[in-house]
Amino acid sequence: MVVGGGYTGMMAAARLAQRGRSVALLEKHELGWGASSRNGGMVHPGFKVGPAALLKRYGDRGRQLYQASLDAFALLEETITTDRIECDYARSGHLHLAYKPGDMDHLEAEARVLGEEWGINARVLDRDALAAEIGSPVYHGGLLYERSGGLHPAKYFAGLARLAFDRGAHLHDRTPAVALARRRQGGLTVETPRGAIAARDVLLATNGYSDGLVPWIRRRIIPIGSYIIATEPLSDDRALSAIRNRRMLFDSKNFLYYWRLSSDNRMLFGGRASFAPTTIAKARDWLYAAMIRVHPQLAGIMVEHAWGGNVAFTFDRLPHIGRTEGITYALGYCGTGVAMSTYFGQLAADWIAGGELPDCWQRTFPGLPLYRETPWFLPAVGWYYAALDRL
Ligand SMILES: Cc1cc2nc3c(=O)[nH]c(=O)nc-3n(C[C@H](O)[C@H](O)[C@H](O)COP(=O)(O)OP(=O)(O)OC[C@H]3O[C@@H](n4cnc5c(N)ncnc54)[C@H](O)[C@@H]3O)c2cc1C
Incomplete structure (x- = not known):
């Protein structure tokens, strides 16, 4: 079961269906309603944290993280070519x-x-x-980087949705997941206004629209x-x-x-x-x-x-993939997620299907004491960043 119908969720659904899993995807609004149809369509390797800072902060793990972002870029290009997704993609740099x-x-x-x-x-x-x-x-x-490009975000999303649908994933729009509970016999029950569904695995792919469904996640996402x-x-x-x-x-x-x-x-x-x-x-x-x-x-x-x-x-300005209370999550792209969400969707699906999660992603997902839903610290942080920009 996938919760969230953007790039992450749709790529995961497409991959799970390809691997022969029965998969349903729930989206609260229309499919692709979130950032995946609203973004700037810039596709490039890297994170909010630059490669030099990644190496300094995390050493060899930082090297692996940046390499993963290069792999994400390659996966996106390969997906567009192999699956013939018409999304005005151009390798513009x-x-x-x-x-x-x-x-x-x-x-x-x-x-x-x-x-x-x-x-x-x-x-x-x-x-x-x-x-x-x-x-x-x-x-x-400026720094000119040639291994990057641009696409039409909603057309790219439509291509991923078609892929998931053609492979047999069940896509349910206007169907929010409103509660999750562990089942005694294993797996989880997902409650929706249209009824409950039993699932062996659940992937949370709700990124900047994460609601109170999994409070542990909500406290780690701004x-x-x-x-x-x-x-x-x-x-x-x-x-x-x-x-x-x-x-x-x-x-x-x-x-x-x-x-x-x-x-x-x-x-x-x-x-x-x-x-x-x-x-x-x-x-x-x-x-x-x-x-x-x-x-x-x-x-x-x-x-x-x-x-x-x-x-x-996220508090470390890097995306996170992991598990909490038996729920897999893949989110926190900090505004650079077109390629990375495609990659995380595939990685999460492969992990759920029995694969390994690479070492570099086995990281602590930091939170902040007293932060629940209202980011009380943002005015001060915003003021500080704006002052830095003006200096
Ligand atoms: C204005 C803007 C510009 C951007 N520009 C770029 C860019 O140029 N390049 C780049 O790399 N990145 C960019 N990004 C970021 C990029 O769009 C995102 O990282 C990426 O789309 C995340 O995809 P996602 O599938 O994880 O999340 P989303 O596409 O946001 O999807 C999450 C979905 O989860 C659903 N949901 C939430 N809770 C529930 C629930 N309880 N039950 C069911 N469904 C639920 C939401 O309705 C939503 O549709 C931009 C983002 C924005 C907003």
Whole structure:
């Protein structure tokens, strides 16, 4: 039984069905309702914690974690190709942009580690070289990474859903799991408003929408809203004046901007101003102003769509896969989960089907004393991060 119908849950359902397991997936809303149909579609290896910090913090385990993110990227590309998922995927490469001059040192260290440890040729571009990539007066340079790309998130999700369905998984939309209980004879009972289901295994794949179903998980996940605007389609000239080689872009701020061109030449520009609660209308206006600051040549362009969704932060800013009270979980992607959730879905399914969980994922899942559902610490953390960004 899989709870949560996003990339993680759907990939797990597809894999379990492929392995001959009888599998049902429950989704509280429509299939793909969560972040999996709302994200920026940027696909790249890595985590919120960069490769140099991973090595410093975790040594050889850190090396394995980054390698897993490379494997995740490869799995996503292989899934799209082998299963013929039409999702406008393009291997565009991405740029990590330095917002402050001092961020260049950090990007240079990342490039060095990527080359030495994984043989990855990530190039540091100074301000002049960057001008050949983006039309923006804001950034001091960037790290160009070619092994990454972009896709249409909802089309990718639809492809995974078709795969799971074709392989025989039972997909139930508008069916929340409202309670879980261990059965004396083994396995679990999953309660839904439409009745109870007995399951040998349960995978919790609820990420930034984790509710009180498993309180132990809820206390370890911090849901945070992220927002995106989509402009009207731009002429080729205007689109390429902003992003010459159609790269995926994100910057080095704590409250980062992430942006790209869609396959129909809209500018998709995402981010958030603070951790304070906000509305789509406020986020739209703020993102529009930010976009014009970054790319003044887009002044006057219409915004046609704006939306938001939840990402799931964890206290160590890394995703987690594990088991608690007999329930398997795979979540906590901290806003970089398109490739990783695909990978975790497959890994969780293989683990449930009797495989081993690699060492690097057998990690403590940290919580914070007194944190239950209300992230009381966020205003202070937000203030601190915003101050760092301004310094
Ligand atoms: C605005 C935005 C932009 C993003 N941009 C990027 C990006 O460019 N690149 C990138 O790598 N990542 C990005 N992400 C993150 C990425 O989208 C997520 O990491 C990924 O989609 C997580 O997939 P998931 O299946 O684990 O969770 P989700 O897709 O969020 O699905 C979880 C599902 O669980 C369901 N659920 C919750 N509780 C229950 C219950 N009790 N019973 C049944 N169902 C339940 C929810 O309804 C939800 O549909 C972005 C996220 C957002 C919000």
